[in-house]
Amino acid sequence: MNESLPIRRAAASLLCALALAAPLTAPAQMPAGTAATADYVVALVNGEPIAASELRARLARIEVPANASLAERTALARQVLDQLIDEKVLLQWAADSGIRVDEAAIDAAEAEVARRNGLSVAELRARLPQAGLTPATLRANLRNELLLQRLREREASQARVSESEIDAYLRQHQAGADPTRTALELAQVLIAVPETASAEALARARQQAEEIAQRARAGEDFAALARRHSEAPEAANGGRLGLRSADRYPTLFWEAVRDLRPGDVAGPLRSGAGFHVLKVLTKRHVDLPEPTVTQTRVRHILLRASDEASQRAAIARLQAVRERIVSGQTSFDAAAREISEDASARDGGALGWATPGMFVPEFEEAMDALAPGQVSAPVVSRFGVHLIEVQERRTVERSPRELRDAVRSLLRERKADEALAERLREQRSRAYIEIREAPQ
Structure with missing residues (x-):
């Protein structure tokens, strides 16, 4: 999917950051030699202008390393201008397609921006100049966001996903055991064993770990076992080690749980730290919905x-x-x-x-x-x-049916993205686009 496509679904929340950002520092982001303070037209899309001020405002929302070269800054400015052109093409297409956003919807979106920042609408408007905005520009931004959102919703509503496509997706992503593509969360109980432990102490630790593993497999609360017995730092958190890709766990852990399902218990496993009892909390392909x-x-x-x-x-x-x-x-x-x-x-x-x-x-x-x-x-x-x-x-x-519904939604969103990208290519190929140089 073309990442420049402005098809965001949460217009108010996204513009929240824009509306209440620190004062814009756009001139520092523009390529050297550009007339950063004067406004002028940088591009025309079917006769509609894109102003330098729009480009500066968008660039100001991007963190650029202080040591970025002139070539890097120029390339970034061109990339952002290309995004603005894409947006303009899509907005023109939305208007030609009869998609409209009325003032009441913009009022509601503006109120939502204010509410999420703990402000009244009047207070929000008073703070807009700090971000280089006016109430009119904020409302114009909101209108455009809502138009693009509705354009995308239309494409999503027309996307069709068959049961066979869902079956194929599940087969593809439930098979295999690539640790880099497996989202995994484990919890552990660690029975620590010092390096200098005697054979007797080692046997006691092993027996304790085996008893804990048996109790966990019998259905006892694993988090409670971890809080009571584990000597690992995360014991107070029920032994949870966090959700991450499987390759970021020790190889010992991944090899032990590779063929297990969520809820299964592995161990005890011997490592240099002691004996580990593991419980699989989450295990899924990264491209599958959360369980x-x-x-x-x-x-x-x-x-x-x-x-x-x-x-x-x-x-x-x-x-x-x-x-x-x-x-x-x-x-x-x-x-x-x-x-x-x-x-x-x-x-x-x-x-x-x-x-x-x-x-x-x-x-x-x-x-x-x-x-x-x-x-x-x-x-x-x-x-x-x-x-x-x-x-x-x-x-x-999720029940099996809910998992299928989630995959259906995921595939529908992908089809909508692909359809919108194709529509953009079509519309852009027909558009008259003129890039203008900065005035000297």
């Missing part, structure tokens, strides 16, 4: 909106409702039953336990940003305007 998934129990209040005016009215109404909920004047359950226009109203807005990908991106992004007990600001989606409350979260093992 566990975080689910969110969530509820919402929905007001439907057919046009921009009704969206603004819904946002204002839900903002007032949110203030009443947060201040304790009413409960989320009662407000949902009273005003929500979704079928979930009769259940107090409850949507049950949700897994990633269940909701549209704009809803899911807002939901994921909330801690349990928090209520969102009004969120605009294609269905209307929502208030969202996260009730709790839990981590559960």
Whole structure:
């Protein structure tokens, strides 16, 4: 996939860093000899200009080594300009395709940027000059991000993944045992043995490790065993050694667990440090979904909106409702039953336990940003305007069906990326692009 494609799905969160960055230092990032302070047109895409200020702003978000050569800085500037041209081509295509973003959606995205930074919208706007931005440029950036997000969503919605493709993907990535492509997390109990230990002490340590291994295989809590018996530094953390590629574990450990499954116990293993008992916590190909998934129990209040005016009215109404909920004047359950226009109203807005990908991106992004007990600001989606409350979260093992669904989503995203890359190549080949030199 062409990494320059601006197909990010979390527009507000990405622009958060841009909006509240330290003051821009773009002139230092530009190639020497460039007119860094004056604004001028650096490229035209079908007659639409890309300004030097846009290029400087994008370059300012990239860390460049202080000792970078002029050639390296010039190459970076050209690469970033190429990204801006790609974005312009895609934005023009989105507009020609009839994709639109209304002001209410931009309002909601701006409010989300502010909320994630603990600011009001007014406070956010007051801080924008520190990043070389104005409210108008921030809103323009948000509009473009949302347009590109919706363009990508359209491509994803058209991607089709067959059951045979899922089967093939699982076969490919569940087979083999390449340690560089295996994500592995182990927990250990270490019974330390000094180098000068006597044969009797060595035998006692071996017996203790064997007893611990038997208890672990019988189903006893491994973390508790590690906290009680392990002499390794990570004992207080239940013996967890962290998720990493298998080749970053000692060869002794990888050879012992190569053919084991998550939940299995290996050992005792003898090393220079003593005797190790290992439990496999996670073992999967790096290109397979996580074996566990975080689910969110969530509820919402929905007001439907057919046009921009009704969206603004819904946002204002839900903002007032949110203030009443947060201040304790009413409960989320009662407000949902009273005003929500979704079928979930009769259940107090409850949507049950949700897994990633269940909701549209704009809803899911807002939901994921909330801690349990928090209520969102009004969120605009294609269905209307929502208030969202996260009730709790839990981590559960994926069922075989959920694993297949996760692979289906992964393959659909890949197909969408490939389709969008191909569309970009087509659109760019038809575009009139003129690169202009900096004025002397």
